Amino acid sequence: MLQEPTLYTVKGMAILDNDGNRILAKYYDKKVFPTVKEQKAFEKNLFNKTHRANAEIIMLDGLTCVYRSNVDLFFYVMGSSYENELILMSVLNCLYDSVSQILRKNVEKRVVLENLDIVMLALDEICDGGIILEADSGNVVQRVALRADDIPLGEQTVAQVLQTAKEQLKWSLLK
């Protein structure tokens, strides 16, 4: 019953689409779902139990899972059933808010996939091997190196806008 005090808090994080398929997922404890097959089976089960009820928290397979969804995306953070649920929730909020800021509030599957590199970097900034590395979405976004041309037009200088336009033209010709 008495848990060893440790920084290893998060068992896993996942972003699923609206069919319950994995977009990105990370598991940090080798003892929990050692194979990808088990992980995906768990994700399917989790999705089936959560996609209709927007209830924010569920216990499944001995894990406490907190979740949030938007349009066609589902965000999950998993921890042990002894973990403080509010700590897990703070990680989930950070994950969601970071992704939301990276995608400029267009939290949907297509946009996630278009920015998958930055979303991967964000996941890596939030949790390192099961330890919560950062729980403030502002800090996470600052650390994931958003590209200059991703800054909204209003905040760019004229030179940057021209440069971006040139780049985009070049790429549209190359495609």
Add this chain to the structure above:
Amino acid sequence: MGFKRDKKEEEDGGGNPFQNVEKTTVLQEARTFNDTPVNPRKCTNILTKILYLLNQGEVLGTMEATEAFFAMTKLFQSRDVVLRRMVYLGIKELAGVAEDVIIVTSSLTKDMTGREDMYRAAAIRALCSITDASMLQAIERYMKQAIVDRHAAVSSAALVSSLHLTRVAGDVVKRWVNEAQEAINSDSVMVQYHALGVLYHIRKSDRLAVTKLVAKLTRMSLKSPYAVCMLIRIAVRLVEDDEVSSDSQLFEFIESCLRHKSEMVIYEAAHAIVNMKRTTARELNQAVSVLQLFCSSSKPTLRFAAVRTLNKVAMSHPAAVTACNLDLENLITDANRSVATLAITTLLKTGAESSVDRLMKQISSFVSEISDEFKIVVVRAIRSLCLKFPRKHSVLMNFLSAMLRDEGGLEYKASIADTIITIIEENSEAKETVLFFYNTMLWYKNAFHTSASSLKIVNTPV
């Protein structure tokens, strides 16, 4: 219909640029990494595809991984920030599979000590993922510096990495205790938390050292709620281990956390007090009233945490929970079925005999929606209820029989069977209903083959 599906697939395909990515093709593409000058956009894209495939569960052989890893090292030529960061991710992902990964040590050491702040923290974490005990000495000096760096990201990265490194080299980290001690005074919420984690890890086998650490930290009032939660857990451990003279100062600290401004800390403290052996009735009441407040929160997670803890208190101190009965009543129709289940089972433990029928009816309306974990919670509640109110056995047995016929895992079914056995053994009146159950159990036995408990039930003399 067919047309619709085609269209949907088409849309999905168009929306997912990674849908048709194949391992062999991507690894071919990775040869582009050798080109000079490096095209950052193109290479980032290829690297993203590789990492995506790995994340989807694709397995690379040692040869493939090593080849990809070496191609990736060429990308260090580019100064593009996103690309460099993706290379770090790639290093971490492939570190376990590829051979000779230590080849990037000098590049990473350069980045970790360099001037580009966007690189440093992430470089430390990548470096430590390829470091083994023999190499640790070479980077020790830089790690010490990084722990006390004024950038929170760098300091956190170094602290967290040093904790991971205890797996490959348990002792080296002990030499960094002074730096960790300095980091605990940081203004950053996370650095403080990570520093405490490292300090506790270094000292946990030395009880006196832990006592001193806790005494010092409880006095300096930590800024980070995460660190305070951790400190509460350490304090609980000290109090629980010490059976002779319980240190009242430690308990006072935990109690004072009930008035913390962060909900996370308040809940941690309440949860700790409820679960401690030495808690007196008065102290318990304080914790329970905090949990009672959380029951009416607008956040489902807070309600869940509160009612889950109250459910536990109801087992050991049902009287303490009766004060919350009104709040629990409000939760029995909660949209979160786990919250509703916990509220109902708590009420069953603390309420009067007259409310049993009503509560059982409420719970049967959604029992099929909840997970096995919670069905077991329900079964356990019914067991204690039957022992408490023997006259209610027919309502409860009916409910159990319905549950037994529903879908569910073996563990869940076994818990029902065990409960039925207990009821039969404890209650002579219930024996009459057993014949009816005998049939159910036979059906169950045939449907699920034999499990230990179902056999036991079938053999119970009727």
